[in-house]
Amino acid sequence: MWGRTLQFLPRDMREGLLPWVIGVMLFLCTLALACGLALGRGLERWSAGLTTNLTVQIAVIDDKERDKQTAAALTLLRATPGIVEASVLADAEVVALLSPWLGEMPFDTGLPVPTLIDVKLSRPDAVNTAGLRERLVAAAAGAQLDDHQAWMGQVLDLAAVVRLLLAGIVVMVVLCTIAIVIFGCRAGLATHRESIEIMHLMGAEDSTISHAFDQRYLSHGLKGGLVGVILAALTLYLIAHMAQRMGQGLLTASLPTGDNLMWLALLPIVSAILTMLTARVTVRRALLKMM
Amino acid sequence: MITFENVGMRYGMGAEVLRDVSFTLDKGSFHFLVGPSGAGKTTLLKLLYLAHRPSRGLINFFGRDLMTQERETLPRLRRRIGVVFQDFRLFDHMTAFENVALPLRIQGAKRAQVADHVEELLSWVGLEDRMHARPATLSGGEKQRVAIARAVINKPDLLVADEPTGNVDPEMSRRLMHLFVALNKEGTTTVVATHDDTLVRSMAAPTLRLDKGEISFLPGGSPIDPGE
Numbered sequence: 065m066w067g068r069t070l071q072f073l074p075r076d077m078r079e080g081l082l083p084w085v086i087g088v089m090l091f092l093c094t095l096a097l098a099c100g101l102a103l104g105r106g107l108e109r110w111s112a113g114l115t116t117n118l119t120v121q122i123a124v125i126d127d128k129e130r131d132k133q134t135a136a137a138l139t140l141l142r143a144t145p146g147i148v149e150a151s152v153l154a155d156a157e158v159v160a161l162l163s164p165w166l167g168e169m170p171f172d173t174g175l176p177v178p179t180l181i182d183v184k185l186s187r188p189d190a191v192n193t194a195g196l197r198e199r200l201v202a203a204a205a206g207a208q209l210d211d212h213q214a215w216m217g218q219v220l221d222l223a224a225v226v227r228l229l230l231a232g233i234v235v236m237v238v239l240c241t242i243a244i245v246i247f248g249c250r251a252g253l254a255t256h257r258e259s260i261e262i263m264h265l266m267g268a269e270d271s272t273i274s275h276a277f278d279q280r281y282l283s284h285g286l287k288g289g290l291v292g293v294i295l296a297a298l299t300l301y302l303i304a305h306m307a308q309r310m311g312q313g314l315l316t317a318s319l320p321t322g323d324n325l326m327w328l329a330l331l332p333i334v335s336a337i338l339t340m341l342t343a344r345v346t347v348r349r350a351l352l353k354m355m
Numbered sequence: 356m357i358t359f360e361n362v363g364m365r366y367g368m369g370a371e372v373l374r375d376v377s378f379t380l381d382k383g384s385f386h387f388l389v390g391p392s393g394a395g396k397t398t399l400l401k402l403l404y405l406a407h408r409p410s411r412g413l414i415n416f417f418g419r420d421l422m423t424q425e426r427e428t429l430p431r432l433r434r435r436i437g438v439v440f441q442d443f444r445l446f447d448h449m450t451a452f453e454n455v456a457l458p459l460r461i462q463g464a465k466r467a468q469v470a471d472h473v474e475e476l477l478s479w480v481g482l483e484d485r486m487h488a489r490p491a492t493l494s495g496g497e498k499q500r501v502a503i504a505r506a507v508i509n510k511p512d513l514l515v516a517d518e519p520t521g522n523v524d525p526e527m528s529r530r531l532m533h534l535f536v537a538l539n540k541e542g543t544t545t546v547v548a549t550h551d552d553t554l555v556r557s558m559a560a561p562t563l564r565l566d567k568g569e570i571s572f573l574p575g576g577s578p579i580d581p582g583e
Contacts, residue, residue: 070460074448262444265404266505267434268461269427355407355429 069279070272072263073256079284082248086288087295089241090335093234094296094328100230107223111216118183118193120150124206125176133204134179140203141183146190153180241335242342245281249346252277264354274347278340285339289332297328356382356544357403357513362412364398372398374568376412380513380546385539387555388548390565396548397517399565403546404438404515405429417512434462437506437543439516443498445490445505451477451497452486455504462509476504480534496527503531507538514538514545520554528554 120137124130134152141150153161158177185191193211200207253260263273357380364373372395380386390396401407402414405421414421416432424432437458445454452473459469477486480500490498499519506514516535520528532547532554539545546563549555555562562573 070457072446072449072457074446258444259446261406262446263457263461264430265406265433265436265438266458266461267430269430272461352426355405355426 069275070268071276071279072259072273073252073276073280074259076252076255079248079252079280082244082284083287083291085244086241086285086335086339087291089237089244090289090292090331091295091299092292093237093241094293094331095299096230096233096237098296098300100227100234103223103227103230107220111220115188115212115216116185116190117212118185118191118196119210119212120181120183120200121178121208121210122181122204122206123178123208127176130176130179130206133206134181137181137200137204137207140199141181144191144196144199146186147183148186149182149184151182153182238338242338245285245339245342246346248284249277249281249343250350252280253347253350260351260354270348270351273351274344277343277347281343282336282340285336286332288339289335292335293328293331356380356417358413358415359402360413360415362402362409362414364395364402364407365410371410372568373402373409373565373570376565376568376570378563378570378572380544382512382544383539383542385536385545385558385560386547387558387560387562388546388565389550389552389555389562394565395568396565399563399570400515400517400546400548403513404436405433434458434509435512437509437511437514439499439502439506439514439519441518441521443490443502445498445501447490450487450489451482451493451501451504454490454501455508457505458509473504473508476508477501480504481530495522496524496531499523499527499531500534503534507543510541511543514543516545516547518549519547520549520551532558 120141122130122133122137124133138150138152141147155177158180161180162177193209197209200209260273359379360377362373362376363371364376365371376399388396388399398407402409405416408421417435419428419432446457449457455477456469456473459472474483474486477483480503482497482500482504485493485497488497490501493501499522503516503519506516514535519531519535523531528551535545535547536558559575561575564571564573
């Protein structure tokens with residue numbers, strides 16, 4: 065009662081649920097944000113790797129001819145400005161790449177496998193891929209240059225849609241939270257209407273009355289924010305831990321950890337301010353209708 | 356100090372509850388407000404403590420025309436008015452001390468400034484031992500005295516009391532009226548709405564009488580019709 069804000073509102077047990085509802089909303093919001101950020105970070109790293117990488121495939125059945133064309137392609141590639149490294153993948157690595165489709169198999173099955181040359185560029189636009197493709201075919205007829213652009217474009221399109229969807233979820237959750245706070249606030253105004261009238265009759269200004277609601281809803285928003293963020297942080301930690309055990313490098317590298325988790329600490333504050341401002345606007349508008 | 360001129364009041368599209376009500380309350384005056392149930396006493400009191408604006412007519416409060424006052428200026432006017440409600444309207448979650456301190460806190464007074472003043476006033480109304488009691492543990496008379504203390508803590512220019520003796524025994528009724536008289540002697544314009552004819556006769560104060568929304572004035576000492 066003697067704080068800076070004149071708190072004339074009694075504690076209302078029915079308002080006790082509001083922080084939990086805000087907590088659930090913030091939990092969903094945090095997970096959506098974390099997924100969006102993880103997806104963005106993962107794609108950034110992944111595409112950065114792919115855009116400075118080319119793959120040359122020499123798909124010739126005859127071993128001698130394949131070796132000959134491989135040597136010619138390597139010579140051409142290593143002589144091309146902008147290419148910092150061109151190396152042939154070992155048979156074991158090629159077999160490992162094929163294993164998802166063909167299953168585990170020994171190297172000496174006699175099955176012809178193409179030779180793959182991994183090409184590293186100094187920067188994404190270091191080489192004119194169309195010109196290189198023509199020169200490669202001239203030097204080694206069985207060479208095929210894959211700059212991954214077609215496939216990567218589809219993946220990036222899909223990622224953009226997913227990120228848009230996640231952003232939509234965040235917006236919907238925020239709007240839903242605002243609506244819940246407005247309903248809660250209106251219920252509070254109705255419950256405490258007589259107290260508000262008495263305060264008005266004693267000469268209280270609207271700001272005095274709305275500060276009491278501000279303080280109450282700031283507290284609800286902060287509590288709810290903490291509940292939601294703690295639950296979300298635990299969930300993210302659990303997923304990261306499980307992914308690490310599964311050895312899913314892309315997933316674990318993409319999940320927010322350490323310094324990246326600092327933004328999570330801001331969410332309860334954002335939640336508290338958003339809840340308080342929503343309550344303030346709702347209360348002020350309602351008070352203007354009273355004498 | 357307060358003037359009503361041809362004031363009319365209706366709620367929504369209903370019939371007029373008050374019709375052409377005109378009177379003046381001089382500074383430091385004491386008036387009773389009487390009338391049968393449904394006569395419009397509560398509505399008139401609401402106009403007096405600025406809970407409503409009239410539908411028509413002129414009301415002048417402390418030299419200001421109420422009809423032209425912006426909503427933002429009303430809190431300043433209300434701080435000059437003390438109200439004692441029939442049903443007390445105390446905050447149940449606050450102690451007697453906190454309830455009485457509210458008007459001062461609303462005006463931004465510091466805790467140290469408030470404490471002495473509130474304690475002194477609660478002692479004056481005989482509640483020095485009940486300062487930290489909550490309304491639920493107070494008797495009707497004690498609640499009424501807390502309500503009176505809250506109404507007068509900031510030394511209002513106008514005190515409006517709605518049936519202040521309605522919930523207390525005759526002895527407490529007399530004591531409460533002595534409080535009002537003492538306040539009035541210090542210059543507070545006082546209006547007490549009551550059904551208690553004995554009380555009105557005993558005080559011999561001028562009386563505003565409402566009947567079917569119309570007001571008449573009886574000078575001090577005039578007898579009240581027992582049939583009312």
